[in-house]
Amino acid sequence: MAAIISKKGKIFSPPGKIVSKYEIDNGMIVNFKYQKKSKDPNPIIFVLDTDIHNANSKTVSGVNLNYLPSSVVEGLFLRILGYVDWVLDETTKTWKISLKDQRNTSGKQIGIIYNNIFTSLVKKFDCYRTYKYELLPGAVYQIVYKFDSYPLNQIWLNPDANRINKNYDLQQQKDLDIDSKEVYDEDIVKKSLKAIKETKDLGNKSMIKSFKEKQEESVVKKALRKNKL
Secondary structure (H helix, E strand, O other): OOOOOOOHHHEEEEEEEEEEHHHOOOOOEEEOOOOOOOOOOOOEEEEEEEEOOOOOOOEEEEEEHHHOOHHHHHHHHHHHHOOOOEEEOOOOOOEEEOEOOOOOOOOEOHHHHHHHHHHHHHHHHOOEEEEEHHHOOOEEEEEEEOOOOOOOOHHHHOOOOOEEOOOOOHHHOOOOOHHHOOOOOHHHHHHHHHHHHOOOOOOOHHHHHHHHHHHHHHHHHHHHHHOOO
């Protein structure tokens, strides 16, 4: 049976952005109190499917991050970044992954990441859950997760960012003092690479190589700037 590893401390500016349960979209990370006795009554869900048109049973489904070790969560979302961008939701103005749904018809098809990433993850960690709308509170929280890995950590460290993707270049973000934010710290680089490897299903080695080279180059740039060289 899957063990609970609470991620409550990873919520940036808790409790999050209040949204109607009918505003939940694919790609959001949401938190709520489920009104049914369960092993995890306060799940943190990365939403992969919303079925609000089923007259008999409206449901929301996704990966409960509380069933994953923190390092696996980091590696999971770094791998997703190889396929899909992070964007600000047009309605809530809060970060989500750009997956296709009723309101975001230009987003990426869920099958792209599910087939390449989630099939093995769900099998190993038993983390996929489905929740009934009738047992959700009227309002839920769309949260911003406090990632440690670059560039994922920019969704909470950089207020000027509006899109994060695998080609994200911090140097192009104006008005950001890179010396004041330890996003290029070598320990964070190592953590990021370790997190990817710990998913146990690397799949895209070229992405990892590119990510590593980008991180190492950024560390050098920070050192040069700090020493005015």
